[in-house]
Amino acid sequence: MQQFYQPLADLVLxxxxxxxxxxxxxxxxxLIGGFRQWRWIANPWFRVAHLLxxxxxxxxxxxxxxxxxxxxxxxxxxxxxxxxxQESFIQYWLQEILFYQAPLWVFAVAYTTFALLVLxxxxxxxxxxxSRDDRSSTSSSK
Numbered sequence: 579m580q581q582f583y584q585p586l587a588d589l590v591l592x593x594x595x596x597x598x599x600x601x602x603x604x605x606x607x608x609l610i611g612g613f614r615q616w617r618w619i620a621n622p623w624f625r626v627a628h629l630l631x632x633x634x635x636x637x638x639x640x641x642x643x644x645x646x647x648x649x650x651x652x653x654x655x656x657x658x659x660x661x662x663x664q665e666s667f668i669q670y671w672l673q674e675i676l677f678y679q680a681p682l683w684v685f686a687v688a689y690t691t692f693a694l695l696v697l698x699x700x701x702x703x704x705x706x707x708x709s710r711d712d713r714s715s716t717s718s719s720k
Contacts, residue, residue: 583658587651594647597631604628605696612703625705629696636693639686 608628611619618624638645 580657580659583654584660587654587658590647590651590654594645594651597647601628601631601635602692604631605692605699608696608699608703612699619703620706622705622707625700629700632689632693632696636686636689639682639689642682 604624605628608619608625610616635645637643
């Protein structure tokens with residue numbers, strides 16, 4: 579059974595990287611799409627998921643809570659009989675991209691600043707259920 583834990587740990591790490599990419603690239607796409615008037619960036623499901631994602635990250639950093647995905651990955655690696663961060667190819671590169679060494683307050687400030695940018699993008703380019711155009715078109719069709 580130990581042989582399955584290492585690939586599962588790599589899968590959790592990969593999923594974690596996808597969440598980080600969704601949050602960071604999501605903001606970039608929202609900003610570019612807002613200025614280029616891409617309609618899909620106003621999708622409320624996308625925008626709520628994006629806002630919820632960064633909100634969870636910020637709350638974890640303020641509370642000093644380790645990300646559950648990091649905890650799960652470490653547990654899976656321990657179950658595999660390896661040291662918590664014994665390197666596999668996937669693990670090595672994703673660890674290099676995702677994890678940095680700095681005091682916890684640095685991460686709290688960085689995440690909070692990023693979240694403020696997300697909120698500013700929310701206000702500047704609101705999701706479709708907050709769009710003025712949508713409200714005016716529905717009220718005129720009644």
